[in-house]
Amino acid sequence: MSQSNPVKAREHLKPPVTEVGVLGWIHQNLFNSWFNSLLTLLALYGLFVTIPPMFKWAFVDSLWFSGPEACREIDGACWSIIPSNARFIFLGFFPEDQQWRPLIAMILLFVLVFYTQNRKSWNRALFPIWVCGLFVMGWLMHGGLGMPVVETAKWSGLPLTLILSLFGMVGAYPLGVLLALGRRSKLPVIHSLSVVYIELIRGVPLISMLFMSSIMFPLFLPEGVTFDKVLRAQVAIILFTAAYIAEVVRGGLQAIPKGQYEAADSLGLKYGQAMRLIVLPQALKIVIPPSVGILISAFKDTSLVVIIALYDVLKTTKVTLSNPEWMGYSSEAYLFLAVLYFIFCYAMSNYSRKLEKALHRGH
């Protein structure tokens, strides 16, 4: 042990190879105890048993662009079902010569979403831009003003899924905020009405609301008045989502310090002014990330309209699968849809996580 020259000794003694670099990382993260080593080996074995056959099924033995006859010959996945039926799966019964309209509407929606996700564009112009955008989308889908009208009964596929969830959210938000304010209200009638509504809706499954829309709403209306199935389902989704939004917004309202309410009162603001100018701007900002969470659930939940026979993207897929030519390729079709839903939902949840971090002011 030469204490005379410690600097030199340190230069010469490198850390053992098992502690640095790739080997070190593997040692530290995968084999740092006998139990972890066992776990790693088990996990690797599980992956080895499942991944290669699945890979072979999905990519090696598979067909991507072929007719249904060629698919009967192979052992692998028949992905051809998607490109061969893409038009119907995505756009459903929309008249063929008009199908550019939903396509442009969807592109417009994606452009709007892409524009909005950047926080630099969050300013006063954003709201009118969205109103115009939604209006143009509605016009493209429905027609009128020089374009042939397409009834909502023909709206189907991905546009229907997107519209039901997007308009569900847009329609439910004002109602949800009102319900949240109502639940916080000191007026007993308003308070109890809001509580009953919120708890009632949150206590029942969405499917019962959809049943209500499809078989009970027609009974509520006076004789001769009808409104169509898509709109009824849309109303049910709005009524359902509003209760969940109300609870999220209530969380935001509760997070605002009491001093803010008192300060607003002491400035002599009326209830409406205090809420509009002081409380809601702060509360709604807090609840943006959980609201994205609700949007994700609303997006996933729109798939339930299958049960009341609306042709959303899941239903068009099921219709395709009931075609004798393509019968028997459910796994491929459902896996494709799963990937589609996953991309949408994962992008949204990832974004909400980032937003939560960015908006967090740490108090």
Added chain:
Amino acid sequence: MSKATRSNADLTPSAVPFWRDPRKRAIIFQIVVLLLVFSTAYVLFSNTQSNLRRQSIATGFGFLQVESGFEIGESVIEYSSANTYGRALLVGTLNTIKVSLIGIVLMIILGVFVGIARLSRNWLVSRLAGIFIEVMQNIPVLLQLFFWYAIFYEAFPAPRQALNPLPGIFLCNRGLIMAVPAKHPAHLPMLIALAVAAVLWWLLARWAKKVQDRTGRIFPVVRTGLGLCLLFPALVWLAYGAPKAMDVPVLQGFNFGGGVTVSPEFSALLIGLVLYTSAFVAEIVRAGIQAVTRGQIEAAMSIGLRSGQVLHLVVLPQALRVIVPPLTSQMLNLTKNSSLAIAIGYADFVSVANTTINQTGQAIEGVALIMAVYLCFSLSTSAFMNWYNKKTALVER
């Protein structure tokens, strides 16, 4: 604010017109809202009345006593198409409860397992758990149900070529068919013995807690309890001469006879619900364990507790306080999502109610029944939640 204005109003009762007095204004506002709500309800009600009369649809719950005339695929209790609608709906309710209870147990087991795996220091295990959580959370549960149901129908062979992964267990497109012990008079006493053991376990736990509170000594409750639960039924089994006969499924014609069959509908529903919800449970468990501060664990270790004791005495009681409230809401979610059974043809409550509505045309009663049953589930769950929160609330000083 209300106090201040009240005193103002008392001081100058006549000077302020009623629309400027917040107290009176509040009352008027509430009356207006109530009137609006009631008049809307009245309009809907009268519309409904006239519509029902016009379409000559019966009202009231008299149909519950009428013969249903439809069969139900699987049932916990005796049922045939000669029974009443009331009994059919009861069958549906029991089916919902069956799939929910089994689903909740499996969901908690899988969720805790994945949640702990997510926190593992093993990179691979933690990543795999993370992938599982993301994938399951971001795919609609209905799509998952369709997928598993399609797997049963398209990927599994017919009964004649049934997969036989373990002796006595068969997998085919008719579902999962298992061998079970053949009926024997010993089974009932064994069940009673198990119940007695469970009660003893509970008493033992109470006694052990008292002893620990008084003296600090820890009695191995779980090990003793598990031992009792195994020992008692085993003793009864031996006393009856250890019956070993099994009811093994055998191929008869195109299907299996004997054994117990788990239908593809039930299996697909259970698998889909459990996988979807357990991903959320895993996140809850992870957050709950992470909510226990590092200092608590270090403090527990520094007073000389072993790692098992640290987990049992320090980490779990604190983590559970965070975990249980969202966990109960996930249990409720699973129960509510079990209503999607209708899409794959499992006879749960909603599905039976839907058939009833279609046959009788009494939509309002049917939907009201669906809502009432689910409200019962959710109200009882929130009652439990309140009780638990009160029991475990931090004693604030």
